[in-house]
Amino acid sequence: MTATPPPVGSRGNRREGLLTEPAPRAANRPVQRVVEVLAARPVGAYVELTLAAPEVAERAEPGQFVAFAVGGPTSAHLLRRSIAIAGAGGGAVSVVVAPHGPGSTWLAALRPGDTVDVVGPLGRPFPAAPAGATAVVVGGGYGAAALVGLAAQLRDRGHPVAAVTGAASADRLCSVDQLSAVAGAVAVTTDDGSAGRRGRVTDALADLLGDAGVVYACGPMPMLRAVADAATAAGVPSYVAVEESMACGIGVCMTCVLPVVGEDGRTRFSRSCTEGPVFGGDRVRFADVGALPWDVVGADAMGVVAP
Structure with a gap:
C-alpha cells in the first residue's frame, strides 16, 4: 500500500460536512448449516438460488450477507464466497450469484436437491430511515437484489420509496420487477441504452435527491x-453496502478493510464483513481504498509520515 494525503474537503483526518451514523449491529448471531437448494433460475446474466435455510431466514435483516463453502467437501477452494441476501422468509433464503471466478461459477451451477454449506446472516444491516423520510434505493447490477427486502420494509413502515437500478446492459439488470412491486417509482438506466435511460444511476438519482430524506445503495x-x-x-444521508472481497466473512483475515471515518472524526481501517458491509456513504474514504492514508489511526506505527 502507498501513503496518500487526506481526501479533498478534509481537515486533518475529519471530513467536513455531513457524517452519517454508523450502521447498527446485527441483532442475531449467525449459524452454520448445510442446506438444500430449493430452486435455481437464470436472471439475465445471473443465477438466483433459493435455499432451505429457516434459521438463517429468521435472523436475516436487509443489508446482511451469507458466506458459502464452495467446490464441495474435497475442493481446493478453501475461502468462502460472501454474497448479499436477496430475500428471506418462509424458511428460505435467496441470493443472486454472478458467475465470474471458479467459486461463484461453482455456486451458479448448483441445482435443486444439491446441498451447500452456508454461514449467516453476517454483517451489519441497513439502518432505519428517519421518521417520515422519503427513501431512495439505488442498485447496480445484481446489487439491486439486496435492496428489494429493504424497500419492502421501508414501505411497510410508511416511508415513500423510490428506486433506481442500473447496469452496463439490459442483461445485467436485476430485480426490476421486484422493485417495481414495492417502490412508488422505479428508474432504470443502462450504460449502452439497451434498457431504460442511457446513462448512469447518478443521472436518475439527481432527479430524486430533492425529495429524498435518505439514500441506500448496493453495487x-x-x-x-x-x-x-x-x-x-x-x-442527504446515505448508506452503502460495500462490495469488497471477504475471504473469511467473520473479521479474522483482515483482507476486506476500508478506511472509514469514525464517530470521533478519526480514520480507521474497518472490516467490511463485521463493521460493514453497510457504512455511512460519507464515512468511507473511497479515494483511499487500497491505499494507506497517512492520517489513519496507527499509520505512524507503520512508518507512514504526513506529506
Whole structure:
C-alpha cells in the first residue's frame, strides 16, 4: 500500500460536512448449516438460488450477507464466497450469484436437491430511515437484489420509496420487477441504452435527491462512491453496502478493510464483513481504498509520515 494525503474537503483526518451514523449491529448471531437448494433460475446474466435455510431466514435483516463453502467437501477452494441476501422468509433464503471466478461459477451451477454449506446472516444491516423520510434505493447490477427486502420494509413502515437500478446492459439488470412491486417509482438506466435511460444511476438519482430524506445503495464500488458523493453534496444521508472481497466473512483475515471515518472524526481501517458491509456513504474514504492514508489511526506505527 502507498501513503496518500487526506481526501479533498478534509481537515486533518475529519471530513467536513455531513457524517452519517454508523450502521447498527446485527441483532442475531449467525449459524452454520448445510442446506438444500430449493430452486435455481437464470436472471439475465445471473443465477438466483433459493435455499432451505429457516434459521438463517429468521435472523436475516436487509443489508446482511451469507458466506458459502464452495467446490464441495474435497475442493481446493478453501475461502468462502460472501454474497448479499436477496430475500428471506418462509424458511428460505435467496441470493443472486454472478458467475465470474471458479467459486461463484461453482455456486451458479448448483441445482435443486444439491446441498451447500452456508454461514449467516453476517454483517451489519441497513439502518432505519428517519421518521417520515422519503427513501431512495439505488442498485447496480445484481446489487439491486439486496435492496428489494429493504424497500419492502421501508414501505411497510410508511416511508415513500423510490428506486433506481442500473447496469452496463439490459442483461445485467436485476430485480426490476421486484422493485417495481414495492417502490412508488422505479428508474432504470443502462450504460449502452439497451434498457431504460442511457446513462448512469447518478443521472436518475439527481432527479430524486430533492425529495429524498435518505439514500441506500448496493453495487460496484465506483457506483457507491458516485452515489455517496451525490447524496452528500445534496445534504442527504446515505448508506452503502460495500462490495469488497471477504475471504473469511467473520473479521479474522483482515483482507476486506476500508478506511472509514469514525464517530470521533478519526480514520480507521474497518472490516467490511463485521463493521460493514453497510457504512455511512460519507464515512468511507473511497479515494483511499487500497491505499494507506497517512492520517489513519496507527499509520505512524507503520512508518507512514504526513506529506
